[in-house]
Amino acid sequence: MAVVHRVAVLLLPPVVGFDATIPALMFDSATDADGAPLYDVVTCALSPEPVAATTGFAVVAQAGPETLATADTVVIPGTRYAPARHEGVLEPAVASALATIRPGTRIVSICTGAFVLAAAGLLDGRPATTHWKHADHLRALHPRVQVDENVLFVDGGDVLTSAGLAAGIDLCLHIIRSDHGTQVANAVAKYCVVPPWREGGQAQFIERQVAEPDHYSTAATREWALRHLDEDLTIERLARHAQMSPRTFIRRFREETGQAPGAWVRNRRLDHARELLESHQLPVDEVARRSGLGTGANLRHHLRRGVGMSPSSYRKVYQGI
Incomplete structure (x- = not known):
């Protein structure tokens, strides 16, 4: 039997209750083809007392901080933990608990959990995100952190951060996809x-002085593009579908997604190619054609660059053949 990946969720009071529930719901829902769980999720706290939440209830953790030393992934949900949020520091008990995390363990924050990672020095020199409303404060407390409030999450390999609240769902799905493929x-x-x-980044939720009309959006064009990935999706064609000038379309697209249109299309094509490799026995050239990547050589190039594997190796990992 394969070893199940252990996820430890560290609850620091007052924890954001919604954030605290995300890892267990998402990771516990991931199973293999036989229905066996792929993750073992354990909530932990520094003491056995219930952990106060920000929304009128308390959470009883399953274990103590010793769980961190056995985890493959550690998740810190959003929190109003004052030392990290106001002073950018950690109390000795929290610092000692985090110090027990094994080298190589994946460390994840949801929402304002990023303040805890930053206070521990784990985000120094790295790109990271948090709730857009608190991004400037994180930037002020930790100038060495490259804060980007326009994205839903940042994957730094061994350290990952998500934007506010529901963006934790996006990050957990990204982690599951990276670990076990698109189908899972x-x-x-x-x-x-x-x-x-x-689709889109946190930028679309940031308060602005003047609201732009709903029709002034690239959302419908992005949905259309997903159905036409095997076609020639030039900037001009995308802008024409959105009924905008190319210049306006590019600006608005970046505001909504945090990416240039060309990079977004390439990433969606690679996502589709990965899904085809996981679920079909199509020749590599046919996968490339259907996903809009053109040739097998182009698919190989982007797959190696994106996930570090050839198409045949990727198929073997996720289909077991």
Whole structure:
């Protein structure tokens, strides 16, 4: 039997209750083809007392801080933990608990949990995100952190951060997809009744002085593009579909997604190619054609660059053949 990946969720009071529930719901919903769990999620706290939440209830953790030393992934949900939020520091007990995390363990924050990672020095020199409303404060407390409030999450390999609240769902799905492929992540998303990936970044939720009309959006064009990935999706064609000038379309697209249109299309094509490799026995050239990547050589290039594997190796990992 394969070893199940252990996820430890560290609850620091007052914890954001919604954030605290996300890892257990998402990771516990991930199973293999036989229905066996792929993750073992354990909530932990520094003491056995119930952990106060920000929304009128308390959470009883399953274990103590010793769980951190056995985890493969550690998640810190959003919190109003004052030392980190106001002073940018950690109390000795919290610092000692985090110090027990084994080298190589994946460390994840949801929402304002990023303040805890930053206070521990784990985000120095790295790109990271948090809730857009608190991004400037994180930037002021920790100038060495490259704060980007326009994205839903940042994958730094061994350290990952998500934006506010529901963006934790996006990050957990991304982690599941990275660990076990598109089909498993899509099944989790379907069970949780959320999209497999959410278009756009946090920028679309940031308060602005003047609201732009709803029709002034690239959302409909992005949905259309997903159905036409095998076609020639030039900036001009995308802008024409959105009924905008190319210049306006590019600016608005960046505001909504945090990416240039060309990079976004390439990433969606690679996502589709990965899904085809996981679920079909199509020749590599046919996968490339259907996903809009053109040739097998182009698919190989982007797959190696994106996930570090050739198409045949990727198929072997996720189909077991």
